[in-house]
Every structure is written in structure tokens, then in C-alpha cells.
Amino acid sequence: MYPLIIDHRPPYLRLAPAEVSLLTLPLGAGSFLQHLADRLALAPERMDRELLVVPAFPYGRRYEQRIRSSVAVDVRVIQPEELAAALDEYESADDLLLLDPKRWPVGDVDLAAAVRRNGDYRAATHWIILGADSERIRERVERDGNGRVKRVCRLYDRATWPDVATTGIFLSLASARTVRDARFSSLADLRSALLAKGVLSRDVPLAMDVVDLTQAQGVLALSERMLAEDLRGRSRPGFVAKHAELLVGRECRIHPSARLIGPVILHQRVTVEAGVTIVGPTVVGGGSRIQCEAVVAQSVLVDNTVVAAGATVRHRVASGRCSASAAATEPPAEPSCLTVGPVDEHWGAGGMGATPMGLARRVRRVHLAVKRVLDVVLSLAGLLVLSPLLIVVAVLIKLESPGPVLFVHRREQKGGKEFPCLKFRTMAANAHRQQRVLYKQNALDGPQFKLRHDPRITRVGCWVRGTNIDELPQLINVLLGHMSLVGPRPSPFRENQICVPWRRARLSVRPGITGLWQICRSEDRSAGDFHQWIFYDIAYVRHLSIWLDMKIVLATVLTQGGRWSVPLSWMVRGEAGSLGSRRRPAVA
Numbered sequence: 332m333y334p335l336i337i338d339h340r341p342p343y344l345r346l347a348p349a350e351v352s353l354l355t356l357p358l359g360a361g362s363f364l365q366h367l368a369d370r371l372a373l374a375p376e377r378m379d380r381e382l383l384v385v386p387a388f389p390y391g392r393r394y395e396q397r398i399r400s401s402v403a404v405d406v407r408v409i410q411p412e413e414l415a416a417a418l419d420e421y422e423s424a425d426d427l428l429l430l431d432p433k434r435w436p437v438g439d440v441d442l443a444a445a446v447r448r449n450g451d452y453r454a455a456t457h458w459i460i461l462g463a464d465s466e467r468i469r470e471r472v473e474r475d476g477n478g479r480v481k482r483v484c485r486l487y488d489r490a491t492w493p494d495v496a497t498t499g500i501f502l503s504l505a506s507a508r509t510v511r512d513a514r515f516s517s518l519a520d521l522r523s524a525l526l527a528k529g530v531l532s533r534d535v536p537l538a539m540d541v542v543d544l545t546q547a548q549g550v551l552a553l554s555e556r557m558l559a560e561d562l563r564g565r566s567r568p569g570f571v572a573k574h575a576e577l578l579v580g581r582e583c584r585i586h587p588s589a590r591l592i593g594p595v596i597l598h599q600r601v602t603v604e605a606g607v608t609i610v611g612p613t614v615v616g617g618g619s620r621i622q623c624e625a626v627v628a629q630s631v632l633v634d635n636t637v638v639a640a641g642a643t644v645r646h647r648v649a650s651g652r653c654s655a656s657a658a659a660t661e662p663p664a665e666p667s668c669l670t671v672g673p674v675d676e677h678w679g680a681g682g683m684g685a686t687p688m689g690l691a692r693r694v695r696r697v698h699l700a701v702k703r704v705l706d707v708v709l710s711l712a713g714l715l716v717l718s719p720l721l722i723v724v725a726v727l728i729k730l731e732s733p734g735p736v737l738f739v740h741r742r743e744q745k746g747g748k749e750f751p752c753l754k755f756r757t758m759a760a761n762a763h764r765q766q767r768v769l770y771k772q773n774a775l776d777g778p779q780f781k782l783r784h785d786p787r788i789t790r791v792g793c794w795v796r797g798t799n800i801d802e803l804p805q806l807i808n809v810l811l812g813h814m815s816l817v818g819p820r821p822s823p824f825r826e827n828q829i830c831v832p833w834r835r836a837r838l839s840v841r842p843g844i845t846g847l848w849q850i851c852r853s854e855d856r857s858a859g860d861f862h863q864w865i866f867y868d869i870a871y872v873r874h875l876s877i878w879l880d881m882k883i884v885l886a887t888v889l890t891q892g893g894r895w896s897v898p899l900s901w902m903v904r905g906e907a908g909s910l911g912s913r914r915r916p917a918v919a
Contacts (some may be wrong), residue, residue, distance in 0.1 A: 332426040333507070334371055335383040337517070338398075339433055343547040345651030347633050350393040352386065353432060353544060356631075356648070357598055357616035357634060359557030360567040360578055362401040366557065367430065381405040385414060387516060411516065421507035429503045431518045435549075436460055436501065436539045437556060454531030455505040457522050460541045499541070505530070528796050532633055547648040554631050555612040560593045569599065576611065598634070607791050649667055670846070698877060705877075706816055710809035717803060727791045734760030735802055743822040745841045747834075750813040752821050753804040757792025799892035805844050817841025817880040819868035836872050847871045847902060849893040850886045853884070867899070874903040 339353045354364040361369075368382070382404050386394070395408045409417050418427075473481045500518040504526060513524035525532055530876045538769060542549035552596045562576055576593020579585070582600045589607040598617035603609070606624040613627055616634035621627060626643040632652035642655040714721075725736045735756060742752040788796070808814040814821060821842035827834045848867035871879070879902065886897045 332428055332504070333383065333421070334428045334430065335385060336367060337429070337431045337433075338384055338386045338388075339545065340386075340388045341545045341547075343550075343648045343710050344633070348393075348635070349391060350397040351633050351650060352388075352390075352394065352398075354384065355397050355616050355634075356550065357631065358550075358554050359614065360563040360570055360596055360598075363432065364398065364402045368402050369433065371428070381407040383417070384408045385411055387411070389424050399711075415511050415603075418507050418511040419625065421511075423506070423508050425506045425507045427505055427510050428521055429505070429518060429521065431501055433517075433545050434460070434499070434501055434541045434543055435553060436537065436541050437552065454533065455503065455509070455522070456533055456535060457500050457518065458502040458535045458537055459499040460501060460539060470550065501541070517671070523652060548646075550631055550648050551612075551629065554614055558596060558612045558614065561596050570596075578759075604640075695875070698875065701877060702815060702880065706809050707878075709816060710806045711810060713803075713806050714810070717806075721803060724791075724795060728756055728789075728795075731791045732759055732789050742823055742825065742842065743827055743838060744821070745812050747838050748810065749824065752813070752860070753807055755801040755804060757796050757801050758787040758885065759789060778913060793883060802844055809844065813841070815841040815843045816845070817848055817883045819871060820846060820848055820864065833869055836869050837865075840872055840875065844885040845883060845892070847883065847899065850883060850890055850897045851899045851902065852893070853896060870903060872897065879903060 336354065341353060341564050344351055344353075354362065354367075356363045358366055364384075382402070384398055384406055386408065390408070398408055399406045405844045407417070421427075443579070472483055475481050488703075500522060503518050503521060505521070509525060509528065509530050510521065512558070512693050513521055513528070515521040517526050518613055522532065527844075542552045544550055544553065557823050560573075562578065567578060570580050573579055574593070574594065577591055578596040580597055580601065581600035583602070584598075585591070585603045586605040586607065588605045590602045590609070591603075592608070592610045594611040595609050595613050595615070597603070597615045598619075600618045601615050602620040604621060604623045608619070608626045608628075609615070609620045610628040611628075613630050613632075615621070615627070615632045616636060618635040619632050619637070621632075621638045622640040622642075623640045624641050626645070627638060628643075628645045630644050630646060631648045632638070632644070633648070636650050638644055639652065639654045642653050642871075644653050656691055728736050738753045738754045738756040738758075740754070741749045744750045792801070809816055819837045822837075844866065851867055852863055871883075882902055886902070889895065890897060
């Protein structure tokens with residue numbers, strides 16, 4: 332098995348020398364190519380044939396020299412049109428391990444172990460990154476010829492996302508002879524070409540996130556992670572650890588007045604002049620010079636970069652000469668760097684885990700874990716204690732009118748995925764078919780629907796609704812993980828399409844049987860202001876805590892399910908006392 336890596340020259344390197352490419356970027360204490368060699372366990376003593384590098388751009392002799400000097404194994408640079416001739420030297424039993432590092436996983440993936448697990452499977456294998464967030468969804472909007480929305484389609488299974496097969500492949504393993512006759516410029520093209528030739532193929536999904544290294548923000552995200560790894564105590568040949576967050580290469584000159592705030596790595600022969608400030612995470616490539624009073628913050632400097640006196644380089648992959656005027660006009664990289672999902676905040680020293688935001692996220696995760704344990708215990712206990720009442724209600728509903736005992740309605744849970752929300756049936760069978768006819772009599776605003784005197788409600792249903800007993804079967808939803816005891820009101824898909832920002836907030840937690848809206852809304856339950864409902868749900872998400880959940884449960888019991896209103900200021904600090912129907916908070 333022999334490795335082949337496709338190299339690229341992204342747009343952010345347009346000012347860099349012609350020999351600079353994605354593989355030669357300084358990341359951590361080495362080049363990106365050296366990082367890949369380490370991941371593949373390509374030790375020189377184990378290599379009996381060169382590492383193949385195929386640039387996807389025109390190159391010259393200086394590029395070849397740069398590639399060979401950036402890694403400790405033998406490297407052979409070949410043009411795409413020369414690949415077929417180069418592979419003639421390989422035997423029929425030889426395999427190619429092809430990497431396209433344009434999009435790279437941010438998780439700890441052992442490439443060598445992944446290939447070993449492939450076993451004796453002799454057909455082509457493609458490793459596809461699907462993203463670490465299993466609850467992430469995508470939406471597709473279909474429009475007619477006039478641009479009007481016809482429908483919104485949601486995709487939950489990541490394997491069905493249309494672009495996964497084209498943008499998610501970062502590693503392929505195939506026979507050298509089958510690759511020889513294929514024409515491709517990316518691994519997605521290779522996959523299609525092999526399928527067209529009738530070569531058996533399989534896709535191996537990887538549940539981790541990916542950074543787009545064709546964008547500067549993706550390089551900065553990967554650089555931050557590699558900085559944390561290289562500063563974690565491992566000795567790096569050619570570098571001296573000045574302190575826990577600073578590695579300095581050979582022949583570096585640092586003026587005593589310069590301030591280096593880690594994590595920072597300086598490669599060989601870097602000059603840092605008087606009054607310079609470097610703020611990490613930052614990597615400064617070999618031979619670079621940062622002149623007097625310049626500032627470099629959260630950036631990657633390509634080898635031989637010159638930062639002019641007084642210039643500021645921030646959130647950039649910088650190369651060439653960075654003058655004060657050029658640095659001021661060139662926009663920094665956007666902070667978002669992921670193409671699939673969020674980066675794990677546990678990045679070690681200097682990473683997001685050390686920030687107050689990272690700490691807050693860890694506290695939130697602990698809270699959600701404790702909340703889930705309480706949900707399971709309390710819902711199971713509630714079902715056991717209330718089982719006689721549930722049986723009596725079920726019998727009464729069945730005796731009064733034909734139809735099922737439970738009404739099952741599709742609602743949206745955390746992440747927007749639908750679930751069957753259970754309630755005792757309080758209306759005549761097939762009552763939902765009459766809703767369109769009765770919609771003109773709707774007593775509520777927004778997408779909600781409710782009638783003051785609904786002719787569809789049965790006599791038992793009227794009593795069950797008035798006492799909120801109809802909601803008790805949702806304890807089963809809580810036990811199954813669809814819902815929580817406390818949370819935003821569960822809503823169907825159509826009600827969550829009014830405004831994306833608050834929809835994302837509400838669907839960031841599990842919906843609940845009770846919540847702030849049930850106990851704090853206006854005492855006139857028929858008023859049902861839509862803006863009020865959304866306000867209380869978002870207020871709950873913003874102040875999420877176990878203590879708040881306990882107060883909401885207690886208030887629900889004391890008010891008999893929200894028969895009278897509780898001031899919001901009693902529940903959370905810093906919020907309005909009671910909105911009622913007199914005030915409508917703005918909903919963005």
C-alpha cells in the first residue's frame with residue numbers, strides 16, 4: 332500500500348511565492364505534509380517506495396524542492412497526466428491510499444488504523460465524513476416558476492444529504508491498476524470513475540466534523556488544534572519550549588521588548604523585532620520577519636513572510652509582505668470554519684475548552700445530563716403512581732365515543748426531528764378533518780388554532796382538558812427521550828416555520844410537558860397570544876437550569892397546571908414581571 336496525496340493552492344495563498352501550497356503550510360511544529368505523514372505512520376525506515384504528491388495546479392522546480400524538504404520520507408511529485416505512467420511500475424497486488432486534504436477531519440482519526448480495519452476487502456473503499464452532530468438536519472426549499480415556496484423538505488439521515496458523496500470524501504483505498512486508467516481531479520471524481528468502470532466500491536462513514544482548508548478560517552481552526560497537540564508536552568526536534576505555550580525553533584531572534592502571548596510556535600530563523608506583540612493561537616513560518624511595533628494575532632504566517640512595522644495581522648493566513656495599508660484593507664477570516672458541524676471545544680491548552688464560553692458549554696452539558704436522569708426517574712414514577720387514573724380516563728373515553736383512546740400528533744423535538752406526541756383523545760374521531768372549515772373562527776393569533784366553543788370536543792374531553800389530564804400520556808414521550816418534563820411547548824412543523832432564529836432556540840432543547848408559558852401566560856387562557864408564547868419559551872432556553880426546572884414543576888402543581896398566572900420575575904431574574912396580554916415583546 333502506497334500513499335498518494337493531492338495538493339492544492341487555495342485562494343488565500345495568491346500573494347505567496349509559487350512554491351507555497353496547502354501541503355507546505357506551517358501548521359503546529361511542522362508542515363501540513365509532515366502532519367499527514369505522522370498520521371499515516373510513514374516512518375523512513377518503513378518506506379520502500381516514495382510518497383506520491385499530485386499537485387492540482389501548475390508548479391515548478393522550486394515547488395518540488397519545497398515539498399521534498401518538508402517531510403523526512405522520499406517524495407515524488409508528478410503531474411496528473413503523468414500518473415498513469417507512474418503507476419505502471421506498481422504490481423497488480425499494490426494498493427493506493429489516496430488523500431485529498433481540502434477538507435480535513437478535526438477529530439482524532441488514526442488513518443493507519445482505519446486502513447488496517449479495512450482487512451482483506453479488495454474493492455475500492457472511500458471514507459466519508461458525515462459530521463459529529465447526529466441531530467443536525469438540513470432543509471431544502473422547493474419553489475415554483477414565480478419563486479414562491481411550494482414546500483420545505485427536511486433531511487435527517489446524513490447519508491441522504493446530496494453533497495456528502497462529493498464533499499465528504501477525504502480518504503480512498505483502491506488498487507493501483509484500477510486507479511491507473513481513471514481520470515480524476517478529486518476523490519469524488521475517482522469514486523464516480525471507478526463505479527463507471529464497474530469496480531466494486533463501499534463507503535465508510537465517519538462521525539466527526541471537518542474543516543474546509545480551501546478557506547483561511549478552516550486553516551486557522553486546524554492550526555489551533557495542532558498547536559494544542561504540539562504544546563502538550565511532546566518533545567519536538569529543533570524546537571525549544573520557552574514555557575508551556577511557546578515553542579521556538581533554531582536561530583530565532585526575539586527582541587526582549589516583544590510580547591508573545593501563547594499558544595505560539597515560531598519556526599526556524601524567525602526574527603521578532605522591538606515592540607512586537609504576538610497573540611496566540613499563532614504559528615510563524617520559518618524565515619519570517621515581524622518588524623517593530625507590529626501585531627500578529629490568531630494567524631498563520633507562511634514561511635518568509637514579512638510583517639511591516641506597525642502593521643496588524645489578525646485572523647489571517649498571511650504571506651509575502653504585509654504592509655500596514657494592506658493589512659487594514661484585507662478582511663480577516665470569518666470565525667466560522669466548519670462545513671458540517673461545530674468543533675469540539677475540548678482542544679487542550681489554548682483551545683476553546685479553556686475559555687469562559689467553553690466552560691459554560693460544559694456546565695450546560697452537565698445540566699442536560701442531570702436533567703435527563705431526572706426525567707427518566709420522575710416520568711417512570713409518575714406512570715406507576717398515576718396508572719389507575721390513566722386507566723379510568725381511557726375507559727371513559729372509549730365508552731363515550733368510538734375511536735382510539737390516544738390522539739397521536741406529529742410534533743418536533745430537539746433538533747427538529749418529528750416524534751409522535753401522545754395525548755388522551757378529547758375530540759370526536761377524525762376531528763382534524765374539520766379544522767380547515769372551522770379555521771375562520773380561530774380565536775388565536777399566529778399559526779396556532781383554537782376555538783372558544785369547539786363543537787368537536789366530547790364531554791369527557793372537556794373535563795380532561797380542563798384538568799390538563801389529557802397531557803399525562805406524554806410521560807411516555809419523556810421516558811422515551813422525545814420530551815422532557817420541563818421545556819418549550821412541543822409544536823408541529825408548520826408552527827415552527829414563522830421565524831428561523833426563535834425556531835432554532837426552541838429546538839435546541841427537548842420540548843416539555845410544562846414550562847414558563849404554561850404558568851406565566853395571561854390568566855385568560857383563551858387569549859393565547861402567539862408572541863407571548865414564543866417569549867416565554869425563549870426565556871426558558873436562555874435561563875436553562877435545574878433550579879429553574881424545579882421552580883416550574885412546583886409552580887405547575889400549585890397553580891393546578893397554570894390555572895392562574897405566576898409573575899415571570901418569580902421564576903427568573905432580569906425578566907419582566909408578567910407580560911399578560913397587555914404587552915407584546917418583540918420577536919426577531
